[in-house]
Amino acid sequence: MEKIAFDQLQEELFYEKMDNGLEVYVLQKKGFNKTYATFTTKYGSIDNRFIPLGKDDYVRVPDGIAHFLEHKMFEKEDGDVFQHFSKQGASANAFTSFTRTAYLFSSTSRVHENLETLLNFVQEPYFTEQTVEKEKGIIGQEIRMYDDNPDWQAYFGLIQNMYHHHPVKIDIAGTVESIADITKDHLYECYRTFYHPSNMLLFVVGSVDPKETIEFVRANQGKKDYKEQPEVKRAFEEEPEQVKEPKQVRQMNVQTAKCEVGLKAVDTNLQGKELQKREAVMNVLLDALFGKSSPLYYQLYREGLIDETFYYDFTQEKGFGFAMVGGNTAKPEELAERVKQILMEASAGKHLTEEALQRSVKKKIGSFLRSINSPEYIANQFTRYAFNGMNLFDVVPVYESVTLTDVMDTAKHMISEDRLSTFQILPK
Template sequence: MEIIDYPNYNERLFVSKLSNGLTVYMQPKKGFNKTTAVLGVNYGSIDSQFILNGQKVVQPAGIAHFLEHKMFDKKDYDVFELFNKTGARSNAFTSFTKTNYLFSTAESVKENLDILLNFVQIPYFTAAKVEREKGIIDQEINMYQNDPDNQAYFETIASLYPDSVLANDIAGTVQTVGSITLADVELAYKTFYRPENMTLFITGKLDPQETLGWIEANQADKPSPEPISLQRLENFERQDQPTIHHRQMNVARPKVTLGLRGTDPVPTGRAGLKYEIALSVMFDLFLSENSVEYDKLYHDEIIDDSFSWEFENERGFHFAVISCDTSEPTILIDRLKAIIKKIPEALPSRTAEFQLQKNELFGNYVEMMDSEEAISGQFDGFIGEPVTIYDEVEILKSLTLADVQAISSDFLKQVVMQAGIIQDH
């Protein structure tokens, strides 16, 4: 078992790659009473097209999310009931690039690990259950389609990445979900739900040697799948001219989104994390509540406390989405574009603000270190090297304003922007 030390925080990460390819990461936390485990699959909504054993496969949009739902649907038991009987809380979610299954518990860790591994690694699919699931997911999709914030976000992404898998909602559409067959589900599972394409991260109250023994015993009962040749197809080449997309929905005030698509190559591993943190600091310096730009927009009554931004840096793509409810949608878009345009020349003068922003972010990280849910949420084992919350803090501590300026300059000089407005009928 490999041990990665974080001496500045008196923490250690225990790493073991099992014979079947599953990589297990364990981070014991002294004084914690709960244990959280996340079984991650390197498979998300953008993986609907791939080359398997030399043959191109195109699957319906939303199939990764559909498969996540199907994993809980068993022949003669309910997965949530099994977790509930042990006092554990369980959940799952699908993103653009990952599917995660997790539980948190204060007792019966071994039993819950067995439940987690077994229900994900022992599927039960039938044509009847696939058809029944479609109606359930249709209701979820219709709920999303009636949510203006959800629609504003995903329509902005679609305008940034037209004619690509990113233009599809993670859940797909009623039409694409309706076309999913039992064969589609079985093929997706066999292709991506493989031990070598999965990681298990556990943190909180645990003994690494004992816990690893439980996991090895569980995996010994499971057959290893046949080797495959897999090539993911991620085509995000096309870029359109900037436009403003309009949509009518039942909203009290117009909603504005401004998407910024990065086109420069992004490094992987910790270097990629530095890129992500630097751009997050950049956005905070100009768009957080502490910035003079935010203050000016707020006092001009262009924005309110609904104003927010988020940044995604995932496998093969990265983008930011700024959003706000406003009575002045076109003015807000113009003001935001003007702020973004001046960032490269304004950054060098933000020395004091930069240090304050670093201190605030550091405080947020320290707070997260006391939560096993936050620790597991920050962990990533699919980017070439394991990245923990402690790696993020070390990168933040060493980050300079010159780093932020260099990375921001590369991002902004090639950025593609698309805006959207949702207004009442």
């Protein structure tokens, strides 16, 4: 067991890699009632072409399968895992993203029992034809719910504009049609390939004793017979740097229009410290341009182009990445033009000042301190960072290292007309 101390933050992180390859992290939060644990596999919606365990050739699996598998993990021969957790006073959940599937619980008592339930239910799959068929109705309704959600439609619409081939453009839940093809054999194949402990990470945060917790996990894993498994081979098509479509419009049953502008990221092979720096620089850049204290935000607000839903975001992982800027607007066309213009001007060095940079850095550090009040944030973000070779607890020093030259160079390097795209939702 290793101990990693973060002095300024007054936090201590404990770590151990189990014999079967599982990485375990424990962070004690004094004074909290709650313990929150996530058990995450490095397997998400983008992993749709890979060599299954024990096979030689690549397969292409149906869209939405990682998410479908997540749903089906909760059903066992003796019933529903939710029931076990609630008997033990815990609430359980799970989510699937582009690159991860996470199973989690939070509880204020019986932490070891809940931890055992978490580890065991994720490590003991049980799929039958009948339960797989039944789930199609439930997930079908989940998909329909998102079909009617204009924010989600704008988000995926914009990604689909930007990406030609990369599976990030496929909706995480798939479609009603694509999930119709899923069988229990598909689920077992994906499960065996991606749910090996060496492809997974356990994070426990809250009112726990780190040493006891790690011992408990070690004993639990020691009872299970895992054979060594090589790293999964995944395949992705070559993706052009340019966007696929510069603009698309969709009409929906809404009263307020939406407009989103996307910037497709370059250097999507970045990992570790380089990726962490890139994320920090991009966040500072976008905040200096579009944050609530920027003069441009004020202008756009005064001109009636934006309201408080206006936001920006940057995300990048191995193989894909994008910035998004937008929100509800009465004038989608005008807003799109202005945002693109501001980004192009920034690539030429305009709007970027030392003063704006300092303010954004302070703001990001403050916001990070707020975030680490939240066990959920720590566990989920730590895992995302770790899967990309980064460290969540380096956020403050990385932000402090950002210079105006970094911001200007990155703006020049990243922003280009042919990497910009807009997506609008208009009232029918």
